[in-house]
Amino acid sequence: MNVVDQELIAKVSPFNTSDSNAYNVRKDGKLLIRNITEDVSIISKEDGSGIDIYIKDNTKNALVFIPVIITKSGINDKVYNDFHIGKNAKATIMAGCAIRNNKNLDASHNGIHRFYLDEGAKVKYVEKHYADGHGQGHKTLDPITELYLGRNSSLEIDTVQISGVDSSNRITTGKLEDGATLSISEKIMTEKKQFAMTDFNIDLDGIDSSCHVVSRSVAKDDSKQVFKSNINGNNKCYGHVECDAIIQDNGHVHAIPEINAENINANLVHEATIGKIAGEQLIKLMSLGLSLEEAEAQIINGFLK
Numbered sequence: 063m064n065v066v067d068q069e070l071i072a073k074v075s076p077f078n079t080s081d082s083n084a085y086n087v088r089k090d091g092k093l094l095i096r097n098i099t100e101d102v103s104i105i106s107k108e109d110g111s112g113i114d115i116y117i118k119d120n121t122k123n124a125l126v127f128i129p130v131i132i133t134k135s136g137i138n139d140k141v142y143n144d145f146h147i148g149k150n151a152k153a154t155i156m157a158g159c160a161i162r163n164n165k166n167l168d169a170s171h172n173g174i175h176r177f178y179l180d181e182g183a184k185v186k187y188v189e190k191h192y193a194d195g196h197g198q199g200h201k202t203l204d205p206i207t208e209l210y211l212g213r214n215s216s217l218e219i220d221t222v223q224i225s226g227v228d229s230s231n232r233i234t235t236g237k238l239e240d241g242a243t244l245s246i247s248e249k250i251m252t253e254k255k256q257f258a259m260t261d262f263n264i265d266l267d268g269i270d271s272s273c274h275v276v277s278r279s280v281a282k283d284d285s286k287q288v289f290k291s292n293i294n295g296n297n298k299c300y301g302h303v304e305c306d307a308i309i310q311d312n313g314h315v316h317a318i319p320e321i322n323a324e325n326i327n328a329n330l331v332h333e334a335t336i337g338k339i340a341g342e343q344l345i346k347l348m349s350l351g352l353s354l355e356e357a358e359a360q361i362i363n364g365f366l367k
Contacts, residue, residue, distance in 0.1 A: 063087070063094065066162065070131040073224070074158030074190040077127035085127035086113055091139040102126055102153075112142035112174075115155075119148035119180070126155045130173065135165030135199050140172040147215075150182040157187065159203055161227075163195035170202035177208070179215035179242075186218045193226035200228040209236035209244065213268070216243040222366075223250040223258060230258045238299075240268035248277040249366045252285035252313070259288040266299035266328070275303045280362050281313030292320045295328025305334040308365060310358070 063071070063079070067089060071077060077085055079095065084102035087094040098104050101121040105114045117124050132139060147153060163169040179185060193201035203223070211217055223230060236244055250258050264273050273293060281287045293301040307315040321330040339361050347357035 066133060067094070067131060070133070070160035070162055071129050073160045073192040075127055075129040075156050077129055077156065081127070083125040083127060084115075086115075088128075088130045088139075088141065090132060090134050090137050099124070107142065111140075112144070114144045114146065116146045117148055117151045117153050119151060121148060121151040121153065124151065124153040126153060128155065128157050130159040130171055132159070132161040132163070132169050132171055135163050135169055135197055136167035137169050139170065140174070142174045142176070144176045145178065145185075147177070147179045147183040147185055149180040151180070152184045154186045155188070158190040158192075161193040161195070161201045161203070163193070163197050163199045163201050165197040166199050168200045168202065170204065172204045172206070174206045175208070177210065177217060179211045179217060181213045181215060183212065183215040185216070186220070189219070189221040190224060191222070191227055191230065192224040193228070195226075201226060202229045203227050204231045205233070207234045209234070211236065211238045211242035211244060211271075213239050214241040215239075217245070219244075219246045221246070221248050225251060225253070227258070228256050232258070232260045234262050234264075236264040236273070238264070238266050238268050238271035238273065240270060242268055242271045244273045246275045248275070250277075250279040250287065251282070251362070251366060252280070252287055253282040254285060255283070256285040257287070258285075260290065262291040262293070262303070264292070264301070265294045265296060266301055267296045269298050271297065272300040273302070277305045278366055279307045279315060280310070280366065281307065281315050282310045284312045286314045288316045288318070290318045290320075291332065292322070293330055293332075294322045294324060295330050296324045298325060298327035299329070301328070301330040303332045306365075307336045308362065309336065309338055
């Protein structure tokens with residue numbers, strides 16, 4: 063890896079080559095480096111479209127890194143990554159994509175990630191998105207995540223869009239079996255004329271399955287965001303969706319909630335709050351000597367923390 067590669071990876075992942083953990087680094091649509099362990103296998107798909115990651119039954123505290131970087135203008139990368147998590151296995155998966163586009167052609171990455179959690183498996187999935195560059199070409203990230211959670215399994219997702227992404231279309235679908243739990247934390251900030259859309263569609267099929275989604279976003283300048291959520295309670299289950307947004311300047315945020323109770327014992331809740339930064343918050347911080355810009359930045363950083 064060269065200096066630029068390392069700099070971009072550091073934006074989205076704590077990975078480094080001295081680690082003995084499993085990792086797979088993709089650069090400009092191709093494999094850059096890979097490492098596997100006794101408990102974690104990473105296998106390239108025969109058609110070259112992506113990878114299969116297998117974590118053995120009863121694995122304890124596996125750590126897997128799968129960062130992607132785009133360094134060339136004109137790259138339109140699409141990859142299919144399938145995660146097969148064995149029975150009672152515990153793992154943390156650190157993903158993320160960073161794009162640097164210094165020329166005038168568009169650059170994009172579309173990661174289709176499919177998770178198959180066996181009974182009792184527990185996974186934390188961390189995903190960060192970042193883009194920069196002084197070229198005029200757009201930088202686009204369109205992640206698609208499909209979740210299949212087996213009995214009594216649990217999946218925690220922490221996803222962040224840091225800055226610089228001109229357009230993103232984030233789609234997540236899920237099916238949960240008996241006792242399965244899903245927790246999603248999403249944080250997005252857009253500025254200038256950027257656009258971001260989030261679309262959650264979760265089926266709570268199993269008895270005592272549960273889903274908790276928290277989305278926090280900031281839309282600045284002339285940027286736009288759309289948040290859609292569709293939680294289907296098909297059994298005795300619990301679902302909670304919370305959407306909180308701050309708008310500044312001429313920013314726009316649209317929240318489109320939908321909850322469907324298909325079973326008399328389904329318990330579903332949706333909350334949404336959209337508004338500008340409260341004046342009293344700014345006044346309090348500015349009374350401590352902060353400028354208006356510094357006060358706004360502190361509030362936003364705390365909100366997205």
